[in-house]
Amino acid sequence: MDRKKKMGAVIHPKTEQPAAPICAICGKPITANCTVDHVIPQAIYKWHESYLDKAEFSALRRRLTSARNTVRTHRRCNERKEESIVGIDGLHVSRRKRAKLRETYRAVEPYVQAFLEKKEQLAAQQQSRCFLCRAELRDGGVLRRIDDQLDRTWDNACLICHRCNARRVKSGDVKTYQAQRRAAAAKAAAKAAAAARPAAQTAAKSPAAGVPNPPSAASRRRRPRHRRRNHTKNP
Numbered sequence: 001m002d003r004k005k006k007m008g009a010v011i012h013p014k015t016e017q018p019a020a021p022i023c024a025i026c027g028k029p030i031t032a033n034c035t036v037d038h039v040i041p042q043a044i045y046k047w048h049e050s051y052l053d054k055a056e057f058s059a060l061r062r063r064l065t066s067a068r069n070t071v072r073t074h075r076r077c078n079e080r081k082e083e084s085i086v087g088i089d090g091l092h093v094s095r096r097k098r099a100k101l102r103e104t105y106r107a108v109e110p111y112v113q114a115f116l117e118k119k120e121q122l123a124a125q126q127q128s129r130c131f132l133c134r135a136e137l138r139d140g141g142v143l144r145r146i147d148d149q150l151d152r153t154w155d156n157a158c159l160i161c162h163r164c165n166a167r168r169v170k171s172g173d174v175k176t177y178q179a180q181r182r183a184a185a186a187k188a189a190a191k192a193a194a195a196a197r198p199a200a201q202t203a204a205k206s207p208a209a210g211v212p213n214p215p216s217a218a219s220r221r222r223r224p225r226h227r228r229r230n231h232t233k234n235p
C-alpha cells in the first residue's frame with residue numbers, strides 16, 4: 001500500500017509521457033480511471049522468489065518495481081492485459097521512455113522467458129482450461145497459487161480464467177468453489193423441476209397407484225449371489 005502510494009506520486013514526472021496523459025496501451029487520452037501499469041509484469045519477480053538467491057532476487061525485484069518499468073494506462077486497458085506481456089514497440093510512449101523500457105527488458109529477459117515457458121507448460125497440463133471453472137483459457141489466463149498458504153513454486157501454480165480472477169475466487173478454495181457451483185446447479189435443477197411438477201404430478205400419480213411394487217420382485221430375484229461366492233472359492 002505504502003509503496004504504491006509512493007510510486008503514484010513519483011510516477012507523474014518520471015513516466016515521461018506528454019502532459020495531457022495518453023494511455024500507453026490504447027493511445028487514447030485518459031480522462032478518468034488512470035492507473036500505473038508495469039510493462040514487464042510484477043508476477044515475474046514474485047514467481048522467481050523461490051528459485052533465486054537473495055541478491056539476485058532483490059536485483060530483479062528492484063528492476064521490475066522501478067518507475068522505469070511503468071506507464072500510465074486506463075484502468076480497463078490495464079486489467080484487460082493482466083499479466084500478458086505487451087510488446088514495448090506497440091506502446092504509445094515517448095522515444096526516450098521506450099529506450100528505457102527496452103533497457104529494462106534486456107536486463108530481465110531470461111526471467112521473462114523462463115516465466116513464459118512455465119506458463120505455457122501449465123496451460124498444456126490444464127489443456128488450456130481454467131483450473132477452477134474449466135472454461136477455455138483465452139490469452140493465456142492468469143497465474144495463481146493453488147494453495148495460497150504456500151510459496152509461489154511451480155508445483156503450486158495454476159492458471160485461471162479472467163472471469164474467476166475478477167470474482168476474486170481464491171485458488172486455495174477450489175473445493176469450496178466447486179461445492180458452491182454444484183449447490184447452485186442443484187438448486188437451479190430443483191427449481192426447474194418444481195416448475196415442471198404440477199403438470200407431471202397429476203399425469204404420473206394415477207397410473208403409479210395401480211402398479212404392484214415392482215422393486216420387491218427384483219430384489220427377490222437377486223438372491224442367488226450366495227451360491228456364486230462358493231464357486232469362486234475352488235481355484
Ligand SMILES: [Zn+2]
Pocket residue numbers: 023024025026027028073074077
Ligand atoms: Zn487505454
Ligand SMILES: [Zn+2]
Pocket residue numbers: 130131132133134135160161162163164165
Ligand atoms: Zn474460471
